[in-house]
Amino acid sequence: MPDTIRPKGLDALGFFVREGSLARVPPSFEPVVAEARHRLPGLFGSRLHSAYLYGSVPRGTARTGRSDLDLLLALHEEPTDADRDAVRELEKALDAEFPQIDGVGTLLYGRARLLSEAERHDMGWFLACLCTPLLGDDLGQRLPRYRPDSRLARETNGDLGRLLPRWRERTASAGGSEEARRPLVRFMSRHLVRTGFTLVMPRWRGWTSDLHEMAGVFGAYYPERARQMAEAAVRGYEPVGDASVLRSYVDDLGPWLAGEYARVHGVKAPRSDGA
Template sequence: MTTIKEIGSLCLTDSDGYIINHADWNKINPIFLAVINDVVHTYRTLLQDDLHSIYIRGSIPKGIGIEGVADLDTIAVTKHKPKKQQVKRIKEVEQALTQNHDCVDGIELSVFGKEDILNTTSFSIISFILQTHSICVFGEDLIPRLPRYKANEALANDHLIHLQGQIKNACDDLQDNSDREDIKDCCKWIMKIIVRAGLALVITKENTYTRDLYPAYKRFSEYFPDKESDMRRALEYAITPIIDTNVLLLFLNEFGTWMISEADKWLQFYNPTRELNMKIV
């Protein structure tokens, strides 16, 4: 049985309700410095002169990353729109990087163009993550140029409007899949999405947000106590992914379908026109 540690916290906000970024270079456990340096070197090698800046996000820059458990989530920003070859090559080196560093459970490399990051008329999850959960570790820091964000409908919408497609993609990926590592990666990915979508369902009631899984699960369960055990399973699968595709597909077809239905109710009320990116308020 997975031991769930009651770690993580809700985002703090200022007096105007804007989310405060508590990521800080000084909070990073020195055990993670070698892998961060390796990631920076990898981006610089692959992107060369087109590289603008590099960011890390998640538990590690908040100082709560657990050695051997935490993922190192990173974002590279390029001066021009990234080419397909660049994106493909960057995704190819993720696994090798992870294998070289036992201090993290996984490494996520991602790349976005500078203009996409700075297009701030509508909600952008990448701009949001940079502004509220990230620190710049290389290059010119774009965070001061990004809008500030509140825990509101625009944020919740981004988690809920894609949910049906994400669950379908996960089911398609799991069907007849025999690659153990691919199954575990898919399990971890979709379960994190489901737990965070659970919080999104109650954002307008709570006026609060977190990307940490445990507090997201707790907030959801307060409003949907009859579904607490299902969301707890999603949390467990996100922490300790399983490889039994039959169990995963049954869970997604049952609880996943319920989550899609609740997301649809939310969208009917807050976003009946189904805008993919709502205006920032």
């Protein structure tokens, strides 16, 4: 096993240690978190089962004015289009009111789906291991413990091949606008680095959410692609609106990674909604 970076993120028995804590929220982000916690019950009332933070804010690594606020909301029933519209309005309001965040991203699911067998090694794992409880009863307590195995790798990021046609459409739609390309570069960079990391995660036998560390772990196993992945990690934090970067993702790194992922772990099982 390459030992450039020592495995971490697991307990003594090899299970994931849950990431993040409300105690780690940086002081400058505490008012944003408090306001989100205050507004969510009013938005959904008794239909809200629970709410969670994830990403850099509960990990304590958020950068003022540069990081976004990431939320996962679980409703008692499946969300409606009206629910999604309401969440978009909340995102816009929080982003406008709090300059310390650079956008808000919200995942919205029904409780039953999060606990379903189909999501057990995808969104179930995500909630149980990468999300910090904010409101309500923690669904993570109803999910199993997880190890960084091949099944988890397949069911989390084994769908890159299905995503690439959509990525190409979005790249074409961005046209000549550097402003429109920059968030695409950020999104695709992060997705590719995380996919590259989970490709080798079962061999490394550990977990990290730091993009640079992820790229370093990947590069130890695939040195011929190490530079590309390291550059993608940089762009995940500091995106540029460069059309050539997007082309390299959808025409080179992305297809190669999708093929290698399918060879090593197989392809993620399709969901009933086509996801």
